[in-house]
Amino acid sequence: MSGQSPEVDTAKINTAVAQATPTAPADDTPLLRVEGVSKKFGDFRAVDRLSLDIKAGEFFALLGPSGCGKTTLLRMLAGFETPDEGRILLGGRDIAPVLPHERPVNMMFQNYALFPHLSVRDNIAFGLKRAGMARAAIDTRVGEMVALVKLDGLEKRRPDQLSGGQKQRVALARSLARRPKVLLLDEPLAALDKKLRESTQLELMELQRRLGMTFIVVTHDQEEAMTMANRIGVMDAGRLEQVASPRDLYEAPASRWVAQFVGDVNLFDGEVSSREHHQLTIATRDGGAIMVAEPHDPVGETVVSVAIRPEKVKLLRRGPELDAGNAQAINQLEGVVTDVSYLGGSTVYKVKLDSGAVVRSSIANTARLDIDTLSAGQRVIAWFAPDDCVVLER
Amino acid sequence: MMARRVGRMSPFNITALALGMAFLYLPIVILVIYSFNASRLVTVWGGWSLRWYHEFLNDRAMLDAAWMSLRVAAVSATIATLLGTLAAVGLVRGERFRGRTLFSGMLYAPLVMPEVISGLSLLLLFVALNAERGFWTVTIAHTTLTMCFVTVVVQSRLASLDRSLEEAAMDLGCDPVQAFVRVTLPLILPAIAAGWMLAFTLSLDDVVIASFTTGPGSATLPIRIYSEVRLGVKPEINAICTMVIALIAVLIVIASLASKLSGARGESAAPL
Numbered sequence: 001m002s003g004q005s006p007e008v009d010t011a012k013i014n015t016a017v018a019q020a021t022p023t024a025p026a027d028d029t030p031l032l033r034v035e036g037v038s039k040k041f042g043d044f045r046a047v048d049r050l051s052l053d054i055k056a057g058e059f060f061a062l063l064g065p066s067g068c069g070k071t072t073l074l075r076m077l078a079g080f081e082t083p084d085e086g087r088i089l090l091g092g093r094d095i096a097p098v099l100p101h102e103r104p105v106n107m108m109f110q111n112y113a114l115f116p117h118l119s120v121r122d123n124i125a126f127g128l129k130r131a132g133m134a135r136a137a138i139d140t141r142v143g144e145m146v147a148l149v150k151l152d153g154l155e156k157r158r159p160d161q162l163s164g165g166q167k168q169r170v171a172l173a174r175s176l177a178r179r180p181k182v183l184l185l186d187e188p189l190a191a192l193d194k195k196l197r198e199s200t201q202l203e204l205m206e207l208q209r210r211l212g213m214t215f216i217v218v219t220h221d222q223e224e225a226m227t228m229a230n231r232i233g234v235m236d237a238g239r240l241e242q243v244a245s246p247r248d249l250y251e252a253p254a255s256r257w258v259a260q261f262v263g264d265v266n267l268f269d270g271e272v273s274s275r276e277h278h279q280l281t282i283a284t285r286d287g288g289a290i291m292v293a294e295p296h297d298p299v300g301e302t303v304v305s306v307a308i309r310p311e312k313v314k315l316l317r318r319g320p321e322l323d324a325g326n327a328q329a330i331n332q333l334e335g336v337v338t339d340v341s342y343l344g345g346s347t348v349y350k351v352k353l354d355s356g357a358v359v360r361s362s363i364a365n366t367a368r369l370d371i372d373t374l375s376a377g378q379r380v381i382a383w384f385a386p387d388d389c390v391v392l393e394r
Numbered sequence: 395m396m397a398r399r400v401g402r403m404s405p406f407n408i409t410a411l412a413l414g415m416a417f418l419y420l421p422i423v424i425l426v427i428y429s430f431n432a433s434r435l436v437t438v439w440g441g442w443s444l445r446w447y448h449e450f451l452n453d454r455a456m457l458d459a460a461w462m463s464l465r466v467a468a469v470s471a472t473i474a475t476l477l478g479t480l481a482a483v484g485l486v487r488g489e490r491f492r493g494r495t496l497f498s499g500m501l502y503a504p505l506v507m508p509e510v511i512s513g514l515s516l517l518l519l520f521v522a523l524n525a526e527r528g529f530w531t532v533t534i535a536h537t538t539l540t541m542c543f544v545t546v547v548v549q550s551r552l553a554s555l556d557r558s559l560e561e562a563a564m565d566l567g568c569d570p571v572q573a574f575v576r577v578t579l580p581l582i583l584p585a586i587a588a589g590w591m592l593a594f595t596l597s598l599d600d601v602v603i604a605s606f607t608t609g610p611g612s613a614t615l616p617i618r619i620y621s622e623v624r625l626g627v628k629p630e631i632n633a634i635c636t637m638v639i640a641l642i643a644v645l646i647v648i649a650s651l652a653s654k655l656s657g658a659r660g661e662s663a664a665p666l
Contacts, residue, residue: 078561078565079564079565080561099564099569100561100564100565101564101565101566101567101568101569105565106565106566107561107562107565109558109561109562110558111556113556113558113559113561113562114562115559115562115563115577116559116581117577117580126563126566126576127565127566127567130566130567130568130572131567174562174566175566178566178567
């Protein structure tokens with residue numbers, strides 16, 4: 001992936017954009033266009049010739065491990081960092097040289113950055129006062145914002161008299177008050193506990209839909225990105241690995257790296273040995289011959305990996321149960337259950353294949369009383385359908 | 395709460411504490427008590443009296459010196475606070491300029507420089523410039539002495555301030571100057587006030603540098619006291635010293651309260 005030229009990356013991103021937004025508005029110019037932007041800190045390339053289009057009204061997530069450059073990219077959009085090369089176009093205008101206070105973009109900071117010496121009301125009104133809004137209009141707008149984020153009755157409090165969730169709401173209201181064209185959110189929920197995070201995710205989505213505003217959120221939490229965003233850009237080492245809808249990202253990862261980063265996956269390395277009737281046979285080291293459906297884009301290389309998600313791997317006891325005529329059950333791998341992890345909604349089984357490799361299978365616990373569960377030490381057949389496999393270039 | 399904590403202290407701790415406090419404060423306590431002495435002899439107790447305070451308030455030369463000291467302290471502390479705050483902002487918030495380490499090192503040199511050397515070098519400078527020695531030479535000398543203390547206090551406060559607060563201000567429509575005035579300045583104000591009070595008390599205390607840089611007819615209070623004591627200690631000196639101690643104690647308490655207040659308030663709003 002990292003060896004590819006930037007032109008190829010851009011092309012891939014553009015097709016991904018086209019695929020992911022079938023209901024794109026008639027006006028095809030993106031609200032925000034990032035063109036070949038790079039940012040270096042010393043010798044370290046935090047963002048590396050990155051291109052990206054974001055349409056008006058999108059909820060876009062930048063997802064990646066820490067240090068992948070996602071926050072640097074966000075800070076360039078806000079104006080706190082200047083790109084070393086490339087352009088950032090907002091509504092067709094290059095905003096790279098525009099200072100932060102002159103951009104129609106607002107940011108919600110990871111640590112909220114509430115002004116400790118100002119009340120909740122004055123925090124929210126801060127940006128409006130700078131914009132020279134009339135006092136009465138400011139009062140109305142602050143009232144709207146307070147109602148929007150459900151902070152009624154707390155207007156006079158100082159930030160240090162608020163809980164974490166309340167601070168998060170003040171920060172959100174403050175960044176929304178100026179009605180920016182684009183709202184940037186830097187790990188907006190990272191400081192909240194799990195329950196609060198989940199409910200706040202839904203509130204953010206609801207808010208974004210109601211306001212019709214463009215949100216760009218940076219997160220390292222894939223569940224958060226999947227829940228909230230229409231489209232996700234996965235970043236690694238300063239580059240976009242893939243831009244796609246949550247579903248495509250999970251079901252059609254563009255690379256080994258993405259497949260492993262997003263969700264859990266079983267990978268088999270091998271070579272294409274034959275192709276017929278839209279099916280490829282791949283000779284793998286650990287899983288023998290695996291049949292997969294031929295992808296739409298023909299596989300260029302012969303050295304590939306087969307990726308299969310754990311919930312698509314089914315387990316059966318050895319025996320007559322398996323219907324030999326079931327075309328979907330072509331891929332069968334024999335092994336022994338070594339580990340059973342009960343997770344509530346599902347159970348994850350680790351199966352050690354006869355080749356020595358380990359395959360994970362996740363099975364939904366659809367019934368409360370399941371007497372027929374598998375236990376460690378049992379011999380099983382792990383099987384999966386050719387359609388559920390993804391072929392990835394190595 | 396307090397009582398329980400004291401109750402748990404071991405006899406050794408109590409002894410150590412008592413000895414330490416006695417070592418530090420016994421001379422001052424004796425001085426304060428003797429300032430209320432009715433006797434003309436410094437070492438003989440003659441009963442309680444406010445006589446020496448009264449004496450001081452009628453001593454024209456002493457009052458002039460006290461007024462001089464207060465003026466020098468106020469003006470030099472104000473200039474030192476302005477310059478010291480600017481230096482702190484430059485050091486903490488400025489871009490990493492070449493020679494930054496050298497600059498900050500040089501800024502702190504007066505902290506460790508023997509006062510005799512500072513005083514002498516300033517005297518040589520004023521003589522070379524042919525400046526008439528008096529109020530302004532002492533004030534300038536005290537400004538150079540106290541500026542670094544202000545810088546240290548303000549710098550530590552600034553360094554602990556979350557940088558994203560200024561970024562948030564800029565994001566919400568402030569240019570860099572407005573961001574500083576509307577967000578940073580209110581948050582470091584307690585530290586600036588503490589720095590001013592520190593500079594004020596340092597200037598009020600100083601004998602060495604003042605004696606090098608002052609001229610005829612513009613003695614500060616410490617210089618005046620020093621020259622009087624050389625002729626023999628009058629009980630009036632005790633009264634003056636008690637009043638100076640009281641003033642300085644009040645300022646120090648206010649300064650430490652201010653810096654505590656600033657520490658409690660300015661932290662980043664989120665638990666990081």
